[in-house]
Amino acid sequence: MAISTGSILTACKKPDEASKGSGGGKGSASEVIKVGEFASLTGKEATFGQSSHKGTLLAIEELNAAGGVLGRKFDLITEDTQSKQGESASVVRKLISRDKVIAVLGEVASGRSLEAAPICQNAKVPMISPSSTNPKVTEVGDFVFRVCFIDPFQGTVMALFAKNTLKAKNVAVLTDAAAPYSVGLATFFKEKFVADGGKVSVEQKFSSGDKDFKAQLTAIKAANPDAIFAPCYYTEAGLITQQARQLGINLPIFGGDGWEAPELLQIGGKAMDGTFYSTHYSPEDKAEMVQTFVQKFKARWKGEVPDAMAALGYDSALVLADAIKRAGGTDGPKLRDALAATKDFVGITGKTTLDAKRNATKPAVIIEVKDGKFVYKETVNP
Ligand code: PHE
Numbered sequence: 269m270a271i272s273t274g275s276i277l278t279a280c281k282k283p284d285e286a287s288k289g290s291g292g293g294k295g296s297a298s299e300v301i302k303v304g305e306f307a308s309l310t311g312k313e314a315t316f317g318q319s320s321h322k323g324t325l326l327a328i329e330e331l332n333a334a335g336g337v338l339g340r341k342f343d344l345i346t347e348d349t350q351s352k353q354g355e356s357a358s359v360v361r362k363l364i365s366r367d368k369v370i371a372v373l374g375e376v377a378s379g380r381s382l383e384a385a386p387i388c389q390n391a392k393v394p395m396i397s398p399s400s401t402n403p404k405v406t407e408v409g410d411f412v413f414r415v416c417f418i419d420p421f422q423g424t425v426m427a428l429f430a431k432n433t434l435k436a437k438n439v440a441v442l443t444d445a446a447a448p449y450s451v452g453l454a455t456f457f458k459e460k461f462v463a464d465g466g467k468v469s470v471e472q473k474f475s476s477g478d479k480d481f482k483a484q485l486t487a488i489k490a491a492n493p494d495a496i497f498a499p500c501y502y503t504e505a506g507l508i509t510q511q512a513r514q515l516g517i518n519l520p521i522f523g524g525d526g527w528e529a530p531e532l533l534q535i536g537g538k539a540m541d542g543t544f545y546s547t548h549y550s551p552e553d554k555a556e557m558v559q560t561f562v563q564k565f566k567a568r569w570k571g572e573v574p575d576a577m578a579a580l581g582y583d584s585a586l587v588l589a590d591a592i593k594r595a596g597g598t599d600g601p602k603l604r605d606a607l608a609a610t611k612d613f614v615g616i617t618g619k620t621t622l623d624a625k626r627n628a629t630k631p632a633v634i635i636e637v638k639d640g641k642f643v644y645k646e647t648v649n650p
Contacts, residue, residue: 271346273328300343301336301598303328303588304363306374306384311351312477312503315529316376316577320398321346322569323581324373329568331585337593344585345369349380360384364391370598371396373584376577377501378402378449385412392600394607396588398580399548401525402452406626411604413626415584416548416617417650419449422524423456425546425632425648426497431464434520434544436494438467442484442508444500446475453499453524469493474504481508485515495519501526505545506535513539520544528576533640540637548576549617550633550644561616576617576633583615 307317347359388395389409444450470491472484527545595606
């Protein structure tokens with residue numbers, strides 16, 4: 269079901285209504301610019317999609333309030349991937365063939381971006397993932413971009429954190445074998461940690477959606493590591509940490525950006541205290557631009573504090589608008605070239621410069637869970 273600009277989470281337009289107002293991809297000067305978005309608005313990773321969408325929509329609304337670009341306003345057409353395998357491909361196909369969007373924004377999860385990327389590539393419709401960090405996403409082809417850092421960097425950041433801050437010599441790694449994000453981040457972490465003289469004494473696996481991690485945690489306990497790295501999404505991270513504490517495992521547990529969601533604290537409860545994860549931004553950042561964004565976001569979304577996905581969603585829409593301006597239109601290949609030339613674009617998550625592989629290089633932030641709250645710990649520059 270498609271949601272069109274402004275109607276998020278309250279009403280849904282019928283497909284024929286959603287596509288009104290534009291004749292398609294080429295677009296004349298007065299026509300609305302149709303941008304597609306696919307996000308996990310419901311299901312297991314619902315907060316990913318909702319946060320990302322709220323940031324993206326805020327940017328689109330601001331662009332429209334300022335008159336749009338090239339004298340044209342935007343219509344954001346949003347599709348829910350339901351956090352389900354297979355959905356991303358089908359909704360993105362719809363956005364391109366039915367709605368004739370000129371670009372696609374999404375997804376948060378790497379696995380779902382990987383599903384949709386070949387469809388955008390084949391249709392020559394630029395896709396910008398706000399926050400998928402697995403390197404393979406943009407490797408799909410030259411129409412696929414992202415505005416965030418990638419996991420070789422994130423893995424390095426957390427390997428250094430384990431060594432220098434946690435003083436861990438021996439780490440257990442617990443991977444979600446069904447999520448490309450988790451498999452990739454585990455690999456990059458191990459490479460760096462071992463290259464720096466650390467040891468990965470035990471590796472255990474599970475599958476997205478699992479609820480019982482006692483067998484894996486028992487094996488980890490037996491190997492007697494100094495810390496546990498669990499690069500997975502928040503639902504599993506919460507359950508893993510809670511069950512670890514129940515088994516008397518009181519080691520530091522840490523993860524990557526997939527941990528970022530208010531639900532982490534609801535699912536894991538008190539057990540989350542003393543855990544850490546890396547992400548893309550902190551709302552505690554004192555920079556004026558960040559604080560202005562936090563205020564605007566709170567005003568728009570009932571006092572909600574924007575998380576990293578919201579900030580990256582916002583930045584992804586602005587990067588697209590900037591490229592449309594420079595391309596002088598929305599023609600796919602021209603827009604692709606303009607996106608590829610993005611340089612020093614100032615956004616909430618830092619400056620976006622897209623490299624030859626269509627990836628951005630940005631600082632990472634480390635968050636600690638303290639007394640049931642997310643607390644900014646440090647920023648790690650690339
Ligand atoms: N980086 C994660 C992935 O690639 C998604 C994510 C981004 C989750 C930002 C939370 C915050 O799957």
